Structures are given as C-alpha cells and as structure tokens.
Amino acid sequence: MDTPELWQFTSSHFNEKARWALDFKRVPHIRHSLIPGFHVATVKRMTGKTHVPVLKLDGNAISDSSKIIEALERVYPEPALYPADPDQRRRALELEDFYDEELGPYIRRWIFHVILPYPKFVRAAFVSHASPAAQLAQRAMSPLIGVVMRRQMDINPATAEVARSKTMAAMDGLERELQPSGYLVGDRFTVADLTAAALLSPLVRPPEFPYKAVAPLPEPLVKIRDAVSTHPAFRWTLQTYREHRGESAEVATEASAFRIKRDASRTATTGR
Incomplete structure (x- = not known):
C-alpha cells in the first residue's frame, strides 16, 4: 500500500x-x-x-x-477508536455524529465571525506554511476571500449569536455525557472523545494542537476564551489533548x- x-x-x-x-x-x-x-x-x-x-x-x-x-x-x-462492545460503539458513533452536526459547524461560524476582521491572524493560522509567493497571493485576495467565507458560512452578527448559543449548549451537553471514567463512552478514549475535543480546539486552543499560531490572538477571541475557560468541557478538552494527542x-x-x-x-x- x-x-x-x-x-x-x-x-x-x-x-x-x-x-x-x-x-x-x-x-x-x-x-x-x-x-x-x-x-x-x-x-x-x-x-x-x-x-x-x-x-x-x-x-x-x-x-x-x-x-x-x-x-x-x-x-x-x-x-x-470504535469500542468493541456493540452498545458502546453505537453510542460513540451517535456522539460523533452529534458533535459533527451540532458543534462543528457552529463553533466554526462563531470563531470566524470573531477572527475575520483580523486578516493578519487569519493568514498566520491558515497560510503561514505556504511559500512567500502564495502568501502574497492570499494577502492580495483576502478581502474577497473574507466576503466569500461570510457568504458560504452564513456569517453575520445574528447567525454568530445562534452559533455561540449552539456551541455553549454542546459544551453543556458534553459535561452531562462525561462518564465517571472521564471519557464520553465507557472507560477508554474513543472516536467520541476525539471528535468532541478536536471540534472544540478552535476555542480552547490546546498547547498540543499541532500547528502553532504565529500571531497574537485577536483581543475579542482572548476575551471569549477567558470567559469560558472554567467550563468543564473546556478543561476536559485541555486534559484530553494532554493525555491523548500524542506525536505526529x-x-x-x-x-x-x-x-x-x-x-x-x-x-x-x-x-x-
């Protein structure tokens, strides 16, 4: 292969x-x-x-x-990543689907609403790996790209507020789902834990995330992150990354x- x-x-x-x-x-x-x-x-x-x-x-x-x-x-x-037990496997896949649908799109919309006014940070997050020529091309196109992204992801103040509410609801639900083991299903790390933690990473920004920001976080994002930093789902994401993200x-x-x-x-x- x-x-x-x-x-x-x-x-x-x-x-x-x-x-x-x-x-x-x-x-x-x-x-x-x-x-x-x-x-x-x-x-x-x-x-x-x-x-x-x-x-x-x-x-x-x-x-x-x-x-x-x-x-x-x-x-x-x-x-x-899939549990061997049929019931646990079914529940892990249900949670994967739930976070894919009820967390992933909304946290993306919320975070992009916050960071798109800061094109330097967006470039640092998504383009810093590219060649100088490609970075220049992206910089020249960034105003148009921002317009397209807002349209494609339906980003505006009203939808961003809905996205914020949906994200917080998913985080509250994660807190309720946590088992005594500290995992979402059973007593070991599964696709449910990986999905939830990965999809929360734009907000939590764990140190173990493999691509480091090369520009300071925009102040509005810093304030949002600080405001939710005591939420159990936020702390759980940090712990999950620390214990399970591993090496590339x-x-x-x-x-x-x-x-x-x-x-x-x-x-x-x-x-x-």
Missing part, C-alpha cells in the same frame, strides 16, 4: 479530527496543507467536492472526517521537514 496522503487546512477543526486519528493510530502519512480559497481546483479533481480533509488511502480519495476515520478503522484497526505520524517530505523545523523554532520562541 502506498503511503496515505492527507489534504488539509492546518487550522481547521474537522481537519484536526482526521489528522488526530492518523496520529493516534500511528499511521505514517504525507500531509498536503492547502490554502483556503486556492484549494478548490485541487480538491475538486480528487473528489468532485470542494471541502477538506481528503485522505488518499489505498488508491481511494475519501472525503469527510467521519468517513476517513471509518476507513482507518478498517485498514488500521489498532489502536481502535506525518512523513517528513522535504517541504514538511522545513515546516516542522520552522514550527519548532516558533514554538521555542513564543514559549519564552
């Missing part, structure tokens, strides 16, 4: 979900980090769609983070090796 390849956005939470599954299972893989807006032609050639993540696995291009995890469970069954299984191509070295340098600098 050829080395699996993941087409991704570096800072996207659904992409983090697929990336985390690959890393958790220790599947060596190549990552292709795309630039939002400029990714469309590349992805459409592979899947006929326009969204990432996309995983090329055994000759097939798989779109959608849940389908990617399902395929990984078949090909790389250990360590398992990315195969270091020449381009990715440069990025890994650069990110390590930036992390050391910002850690002072």
